[in-house]
Amino acid sequence: MVAWIFILPTILLLLAINIFPLIWAIVLSFTNYRANQPGREVKWVGTRNYERLLSSEDIWGYLQATAHFVCWSMFFQVLLGFGLALLINRQFKGHATWTTLILLPMMLSPAVVGTFWTYIYQPQAGIFNYIINFFIDAGTFSMIGEVALAPWAIVMVDTWMWTPYVMLICLAGPRSIPDYLYEAAEVDRASKLRQFWSITLPMVLPFLMLAVLFRGIENFKMFDMVVELTSGGPGSTTELASINLKREAFEKWRTGYSSAFAILLFLTVFGLGNIYVKFLNKVKER
Amino acid sequence: MKAFTTAVAAGVLAVAASAGTAQAQDKELTLCWAAWDPANALAELSKDFTAESGIEMNFEFVPWTNFADRMLNELNSGGKLCDLMIGDSQWIGGGATYGHYVRLNDFFDANDISMDDFLPATVYAYSTWPKGAPEYWALPAMGDALGWVYRKDWFARPELQEEFKSTYGYDLAPPENWNQLMDIGKFFQGREIDGKTVYGMAIYTERGSEGITMGATSALYPWGFEYQNPDKPYDMQGYVNSPAAVEALEFYKELYECCSPPGHSDSYMVANLDVYKSGQVAMQMNWFAFFPGIAKDEDVGGDKSGFFVNPSQKIAASTLGGQGISVVSYSDKQDMALEYIKWFANPEVQKKWWSLGGYSCHVAVLDDPNFASTAPFAADFLKAMSGVKDFWQEPTYAELLQSMQKRIHDYVVADQGTAQEALDKLVDDWTIVFEDDGKL
Numbered sequence: 150m151v152a153w154i155f156i157l158p159t160i161l162l163l164l165a166i167n168i169f170p171l172i173w174a175i176v177l178s179f180t181n182y183r184a185n186q187p188g189r190e191v192k193w194v195g196t197r198n199y200e201r202l203l204s205s206e207d208i209w210g211y212l213q214a215t216a217h218f219v220c221w222s223m224f225f226q227v228l229l230g231f232g233l234a235l236l237i238n239r240q241f242k243g244h245a246t247w248t249t250l251i252l253l254p255m256m257l258s259p260a261v262v263g264t265f266w267t268y269i270y271q272p273q274a275g276i277f278n279y280i281i282n283f284f285i286d287a288g289t290f291s292m293i294g295e296v297a298l299a300p301w302a303i304v305m306v307d308t309w310m311w312t313p314y315v316m317l318i319c320l321a322g323p324r325s326i327p328d329y330l331y332e333a334a335e336v337d338r339a340s341k342l343r344q345f346w347s348i349t350l351p352m353v354l355p356f357l358m359l360a361v362l363f364r365g366i367e368n369f370k371m372f373d374m375v376v377e378l379t380s381g382g383p384g385s386t387t388e389l390a391s392i393n394l395k396r397e398a399f400e401k402w403r404t405g406y407s408s409a410f411a412i413l414l415f416l417t418v419f420g421l422g423n424i425y426v427k428f429l430n431k432v433k434e435r
Numbered sequence: 436m437k438a439f440t441t442a443v444a445a446g447v448l449a450v451a452a453s454a455g456t457a458q459a460q461d462k463e464l465t466l467c468w469a470a471w472d473p474a475n476a477l478a479e480l481s482k483d484f485t486a487e488s489g490i491e492m493n494f495e496f497v498p499w500t501n502f503a504d505r506m507l508n509e510l511n512s513g514g515k516l517c518d519l520m521i522g523d524s525q526w527i528g529g530g531a532t533y534g535h536y537v538r539l540n541d542f543f544d545a546n547d548i549s550m551d552d553f554l555p556a557t558v559y560a561y562s563t564w565p566k567g568a569p570e571y572w573a574l575p576a577m578g579d580a581l582g583w584v585y586r587k588d589w590f591a592r593p594e595l596q597e598e599f600k601s602t603y604g605y606d607l608a609p610p611e612n613w614n615q616l617m618d619i620g621k622f623f624q625g626r627e628i629d630g631k632t633v634y635g636m637a638i639y640t641e642r643g644s645e646g647i648t649m650g651a652t653s654a655l656y657p658w659g660f661e662y663q664n665p666d667k668p669y670d671m672q673g674y675v676n677s678p679a680a681v682e683a684l685e686f687y688k689e690l691y692e693c694c695s696p697p698g699h700s701d702s703y704m705v706a707n708l709d710v711y712k713s714g715q716v717a718m719q720m721n722w723f724a725f726f727p728g729i730a731k732d733e734d735v736g737g738d739k740s741g742f743f744v745n746p747s748q749k750i751a752a753s754t755l756g757g758q759g760i761s762v763v764s765y766s767d768k769q770d771m772a773l774e775y776i777k778w779f780a781n782p783e784v785q786k787k788w789w790s791l792g793g794y795s796c797h798v799a800v801l802d803d804p805n806f807a808s809t810a811p812f813a814a815d816f817l818k819a820m821s822g823v824k825d826f827w828q829e830p831t832y833a834e835l836l837q838s839m840q841k842r843i844h845d846y847v848v849a850d851q852g853t854a855q856e857a858l859d860k861l862v863d864d865w866t867i868v869f870e871d872d873g874k875l
Contacts (some may be wrong), residue, residue, distance in 0.1 A: 384845035
């Protein structure tokens with residue numbers, strides 16, 4: 150009984166700020182409710198919002214843009230983050246200074262990062278185009294204004310910003326591997342490559358998978374940086390699901406429809422996250 | 436005893452001071468508008484109101500990119516931040532229907548403020564809802580339309596004049612139609628001027644708020660674009676996606692591809708001003724509201740810049756900008772806010788408003804025989820305002836606008852599909868909006 154008294158405030162808080170809004174959003178998703186028209190009659194529309202969502206070509210476009218962004222940014226961040234972690238782990242002279250410098254981008258605000266990368270990508274005066282043209286004659290091109298380049302432009306910026314975060318998580322891996330494992334491998338005359346595949350990678354894998362989980366969830370929700378960089382354009386090329394959701398909910402005020410979209414996104418992230426966590430637990434048990 | 440007396444005196448003083456502060460707070464108003472040059476002019480003008488009435492004026496100016504988001508949220512949530520709102524013309528339907536704005540008819544009647552004293556196009560666009568009905572929700576405050584600015588000094592160069600005439604067969608001068616506009620754009624695109632590569636023109640392509648819609652409609656309207664069947668409201672099929680509309684949209688896309696600077700794919704007012712002022716383009720489209728600033732600019736002002744009204748094609752037409760001033764119904768200071776509107780409607784105040792850089796809609800200013808000579812863009816402003824057309828002003832305007840932003844940007848900038856497909860999809864989107872709103 151005493152225990153219940155102690156945890157009751159937490160339970161009430163969770164119910165108020167997590168469970169109730171979720172249930173309320175589910176209810177709204179079956180209505181034509183608009184938050185900017187409080188006096189309007191709210192009608193029960195059944196599954197109409199879900200039908201419109203699932204039959205909309207545009208929605209699939211936003212989900213594809215999101216999938217492209219999430220998958221590629223995670224791929225590059227894990228690759229580079231892991232590589233940097235292995236390098237920094239070598240404890241070379243000045244490695245502490247380098248670690249601090251590498252960590253700087255993730256300490257900035259995403260909105261600030263998005264804004265200043267628009268200047269870096271500026272076709273006439275931006276340093277990015279200058280560097281590319283220094284090596285190859287690419288001419289004047291716009292990273293955030295061309296359909297083929299814009300999806301990669303946002304992946305690049307996100308990778309620049311969040312690779313240090315992945316590195317930080319991965320760094321815990323190599324540092325947790327006892328030296329005697331490598332010494333035993335040396336005695337067995339295992340090559341460096343063999344040591345990497347048989348010792349380093351398996352020991353670091355749970356940390357890597359954790360980084361993938363964190364970044365995956367974060368990137369699925371990505372909003373501010375991409376809005377500042379491209380506003381979802383050109384056209385809808387970089388209009389991620391979260392950007393479209395905000396437009397539907399707070400610019401068009403289609404509260405019922407956007408609630409349905411939010412529920413579908415929640416189910417997607419929740420489902421994928423659960424499958425992934427089960428897989429992660431299996432890896433850790435090995 | 437002495438200490439007690441001192442304490443009582445201090446207490447009395449404190450109460451008196453706080454009462455004074457409360458009174459001062461009661462005698463102040465907050466006016467909400469976008470952050471741009473005319474807003475600064477209004478702040479300057481409003482000092483006269485404070486001097487006359489003793490009412491302090493506070494201003495909440497929000498950058499254009501966030502203006503609609505921020506202020507519509509304020510209105511939708513019944514916020515008391517703004518006593519006076521200079522809201523965009525398209526907000527009038529929602530402002531009236533959802534009860535955000537105070538109906539002004541009785542106030543106008545009681546104070547001899549006649550809507551006949553204002554340019555009819557501005558009364559229709561900024562004040563009335565339902566459209567054209569004598570139901571007034573705002574006083575026309577800031578007339579505006581989309582116009583064009585060009586580098587007069589470049590146009591005047593003899594070698595360029597000669598080359599242009601030999602290429603196109605007519606004089607290099609402000610264009611009279613969109614074909615000429617494109618010719619001039621192509622002529623300047625990629626040209627070296629004073630050792631610098633310049634481009635044809637800066638047009639609106641912004642995706643997030645309203646930019647590309649305002650830009651594309653400045654082409655659609657001269658091609659005779661209609662939002663709906665004039666005899667059957669909300670009947671859009673064959674109007675929004677008419678052959679003329681398709682042609683106009685294709686033209687706008689071609690203009691973007693042939694004649695705008697590289698990377699000009701998400702640009703609105705400020706971006707256009709920037710590329711123009713930095714000498715990168717020969718022409719820019721922008722709101723007349725910015726023209727006083729351009730005329731005075733150190734780098735491109737004076738004789739270096741000229742102005743022209745939106746070119747005609749099948750008809751003469753310009754995209755409407757501008758705003759009316761409304762009293763917010765959630766304000767506790769409606770009487771003082773109405774006092775401000777009464778003061779603002781005064782012809783003498785309106786004349787000073789124009790002289791400071793605001794665009795008055797009052798006939799006392801616009802019908803003055805000398806008006807056209809008061810500024811290098813004044814005559815074009817009058818011409819533009821005689822043929823303005825606005826976007827939907829329906830309560831659901833934000834939804835209608837976002838759909839158009841997407842469809843037009845997808846086609847013009849992202850090169851997806853055809854103009855016909857873009858406009859067909861737009862009709863589908865708008866049909867759903869009006870169905871959901873019970874209009875269809």
